[in-house]
Amino acid sequence: MDSPVPSASLLAAIYLVAITAEAMSGALAAGRRNMDIFGVAVIAFVTALGGGTIRDLTLGRFPIGWTQHPEYVYLVISAGLLTTVVASFMGNLKRVFLVLDAMGLVAFSLIGCSVALKMDYPTIVVIMSGMITGICGGILRDVLCNQVPVVFRRELYASVSLAVCALFLSLRALGIDTDLNTAISFTAGLTLRLLAIWGGWRLPVFSYHQRWE
Amino acid sequence: MDSPVPSASLLAAIYLVAITAEAMSGALAAGRRNMDIFGVAVIAFVTALGGGTIRDLTLGRFPIGWTQHPEYVYLVISAGLLTTVVASFMGNLKRVFLVLDAMGLVAFSLIGCSVALKMDYPTIVVIMSGMITGICGGILRDVLCNQVPVVFRRELYASVSLAVCALFLSLRALGIDTDLNTAISFTAGLTLRLLAIWGGWRLPVFSYHQRWE
Amino acid sequence: MDSPVPSASLLAAIYLVAITAEAMSGALAAGRRNMDIFGVAVIAFVTALGGGTIRDLTLGRFPIGWTQHPEYVYLVISAGLLTTVVASFMGNLKRVFLVLDAMGLVAFSLIGCSVALKMDYPTIVVIMSGMITGICGGILRDVLCNQVPVVFRRELYASVSLAVCALFLSLRALGIDTDLNTAISFTAGLTLRLLAIWGGWRLPVFSYHQRWE
Numbered sequence: 001m002d003s004p005v006p007s008a009s010l011l012a013a014i015y016l017v018a019i020t021a022e023a024m025s026g027a028l029a030a031g032r033r034n035m036d037i038f039g040v041a042v043i044a045f046v047t048a049l050g051g052g053t054i055r056d057l058t059l060g061r062f063p064i065g066w067t068q069h070p071e072y073v074y075l076v077i078s079a080g081l082l083t084t085v086v087a088s089f090m091g092n093l094k095r096v097f098l099v100l101d102a103m104g105l106v107a108f109s110l111i112g113c114s115v116a117l118k119m120d121y122p123t124i125v126v127i128m129s130g131m132i133t134g135i136c137g138g139i140l141r142d143v144l145c146n147q148v149p150v151v152f153r154r155e156l157y158a159s160v161s162l163a164v165c166a167l168f169l170s171l172r173a174l175g176i177d178t179d180l181n182t183a184i185s186f187t188a189g190l191t192l193r194l195l196a197i198w199g200g201w202r203l204p205v206f207s208y209h210q211r212w213e
Numbered sequence: 214m215d216s217p218v219p220s221a222s223l224l225a226a227i228y229l230v231a232i233t234a235e236a237m238s239g240a241l242a243a244g245r246r247n248m249d250i251f252g253v254a255v256i257a258f259v260t261a262l263g264g265g266t267i268r269d270l271t272l273g274r275f276p277i278g279w280t281q282h283p284e285y286v287y288l289v290i291s292a293g294l295l296t297t298v299v300a301s302f303m304g305n306l307k308r309v310f311l312v313l314d315a316m317g318l319v320a321f322s323l324i325g326c327s328v329a330l331k332m333d334y335p336t337i338v339v340i341m342s343g344m345i346t347g348i349c350g351g352i353l354r355d356v357l358c359n360q361v362p363v364v365f366r367r368e369l370y371a372s373v374s375l376a377v378c379a380l381f382l383s384l385r386a387l388g389i390d391t392d393l394n395t396a397i398s399f400t401a402g403l404t405l406r407l408l409a410i411w412g413g414w415r416l417p418v419f420s421y422h423q424r425w426e
Numbered sequence: 427m428d429s430p431v432p433s434a435s436l437l438a439a440i441y442l443v444a445i446t447a448e449a450m451s452g453a454l455a456a457g458r459r460n461m462d463i464f465g466v467a468v469i470a471f472v473t474a475l476g477g478g479t480i481r482d483l484t485l486g487r488f489p490i491g492w493t494q495h496p497e498y499v500y501l502v503i504s505a506g507l508l509t510t511v512v513a514s515f516m517g518n519l520k521r522v523f524l525v526l527d528a529m530g531l532v533a534f535s536l537i538g539c540s541v542a543l544k545m546d547y548p549t550i551v552v553i554m555s556g557m558i559t560g561i562c563g564g565i566l567r568d569v570l571c572n573q574v575p576v577v578f579r580r581e582l583y584a585s586v587s588l589a590v591c592a593l594f595l596s597l598r599a600l601g602i603d604t605d606l607n608t609a610i611s612f613t614a615g616l617t618l619r620l621l622a623i624w625g626g627w628r629l630p631v632f633s634y635h636q637r638w639e
Contacts, residue, residue: 030365031421038372039365040419053271058479060488062273063334070337084419121489124496139570144352146361148572152456152465159464206466206510208457243578244634251585252578253632266484275486276547283550297632357565359574 011107011182016075018104023048023076025101026141027083028090033145037084043141044080045073051137055112055129059119098197102160106189109134109161110182113168123169130165131158156196159203164189224320224395229288231317232261236289238314239354240296241303246358250297256354257293258286264350268325268342272332311410315373319402322347322374323395326381336382343378344371369409372416377402437533437608442501444530445474449502451527452567453509454516459571463510469567470506471499477563481538481555485545524623528586532615535560535587536608539594549595556591557584582622585629590615 026047030040049066056064066072083090090097112133116126135151135158142149151157168185172178195201239260243253262279269277279285296303303310325346329339348364348371355362364370381398385391408414452473456466475492482490492498509516516523538559542552561577561584568575577583594611598604621627 027419028421031419033361033365034418034420035361035365036416036418038375038416039362042365042371057270057483058490058493060490064271064273067271067334067338070335073337073341087419087421121493122496124499125493128499143356143569144362144365146359146572148459148461149465149570152459152461152468152570158468162464203462203464205460205462206453206457206513207460208454208513240632241634244632246574246578247631247633248574248578249629249631251588251629252575255578255584270483277484277486280484280547280551283548286550286554300632300634356569357575357578359572 011110011186014103014107014186015111017100018107019048019072019076020079021097021100021104022137023079024083024097025138027080028087029141029145030080031084031087037081040084041077041080043144044083045076046144047137047141048076048079049073049137050140051108051112051133051135054136054140055115055132058132059116059121059125059129061115061119099194102190102193102197105134105157105161105193106164106186108137109164109189110168110185113165126169127162127165130168131161134158134161134164153205156193156201156203160189160193160196163192224323224399227316227320227399228324230313231320232285232289233292234310234313234317235261235350236292237296237310238351240293241300242354242358243293244297244300250294253297254290254293256357257296258289259357260350260354261289261292262286262350263353264321264325264346264348267349267353268328268345271345272329272334272338272342274328274332312407315403315406315410318347318370318374318406319377319399321350322377322402323381323398326378339382340375340378343381344374347371347374347377366418369406369414369416373402373406373409376405437536437612440529440533440612441537443526444533445498445502446505447523447526447530448474448563449505450509450523451564453506454513455567455571456506457510457513463507466506466510467503469570470509471502472570473563473567474502474505475499475563476566477534477538477559477561480562480566481541481558484558485542485547485551485555487541487545525620528616528619528623531560531583531587531619532590532612534563535590535615536594536611539591552595553588553591556594557587560584560587560590579631582619582627582629586615586619586622589618 023044026044027040029047030043033039035043049072052065056062109130112130113126115133116129121129138151139149142151164185167188168181171181171184176184236257239257240253242260243256246252248256262285265278269275322343325343326339328346329342334342351364352362355364377398380401381394384394384397389397449470452470453466455473456469459465461469475498478491482488535556538556539552541559542555547555564577565575568577590611593614594607597607597610602610
């Protein structure tokens, strides 16, 4: 059985941090909609593991990753439920939380690329696999919470995922060793995301309000 | 070809009642959004057979159940369209309808567990397979009708699905005969759901409205 | 590798026009929600290729069509981004756009039927495959833009898809040559859709506002 986690043990550790952080972000979103604790558990699960699920479906990669790793399921549901208890103390942790989320985005993107590369998909599909893994969990969270996905409107977020995937593939084409490449891409992506948050960097917005359709 | 319906003929009969009841619940939801009769047919189909579809995708179980059972497709679409005709008389049937829906929830959950058990998935995945089958149809219905899924906020509903799956697996581990186990789990789950409706039992709600993300 | 496009070169050409038109319709919908250009690219992609993706998942047909055709991905993303530049000039093109969209609907439906026929699915599944290909892109677009799918409420749209699929299968059962059949079904479907637009034809609507659930 192929693990969804690259062999690099650093990335594997970051993956665990990432799904935990994403589960907590999902739980907070559920709390904003006054969901019950079951809803919290579902949204936590979907936010953390939904991106990888959609990636595996898109690539036709069965069995789907988390079905072979019950420990991930227990981890994200526990993290989601724990969040309902500690949420009131988390205001002070905003910065920690944003950094964890950024690490998750970058780690997910690199993992998504690795999975599609192993399956010999074309380059554009490898990049999309990285981006799907990175951002689809958040999209599912927002759809289930009945709002327009924030990823389509936030400071550079999906673009960071795209940049990480493109950098990783470029260095790979240059023959750089995979572990070194992973370290470089991870660091560059994390830096870009943090700069974007603190600088409030955004992509240009397209507003269209002509009425004819 | 593996049927999505367990051999127990009682459960098979309940399955037909369940998808019919779910199709009717979908049609009523579509009517609340003033959809046309095509929209009614789609929502009826998705509510009744969408949970099993998502389960089969998640488990990598192809071909998907209903594609091998055209009669189910005709049944749920007919039930949905018929509902547009009889809806005005259904006010008096509220209690019947809630009981049918509860039977559907419990039957779907047991069927979902059976399917995953046959495929040798880990216990947590078996339980999730039962819950996905039980509640995802309703979640899809609510997403397509543009509202926060009611299952995340209603009286014990998903929890009943969880309890049924857990009871079924526990009795199975004790070596109880499958048909007896099915009958016990079904009865217990149905009783719990009906008690929850009449008592207005709910899970604790998590409300979170701090503004920092 | 099986192409999602039938051999008839006319239909193949129409397919390219269709995914371009759908990508542009997705971009305009994203603009109405003030998404950034990344959001525009995603919605364009999902609107154009999402229907085929859901069809392939439903039929268990891997690898999914567009993952083997990177040129389609580049085409629809380019069309979506280009739309942000030319949108202000498109008001005068409303009629052209509606015709392109109608061609897309009909071409997608025929392609969806062909794909399921080759896989020997039952008739009702073949028809649903055509309709899924024809309309699910638009449904995903509307869900991601947080509105009730317009296809459930618009002038004859999904019904046109249904009529095209039914006509195609009927002529096929009569032994008509596939290319001739495709030409007839395409022309008939396009005519029906354009008549529906200009005549404002709609299906009956089901409104239900009793409060008991």
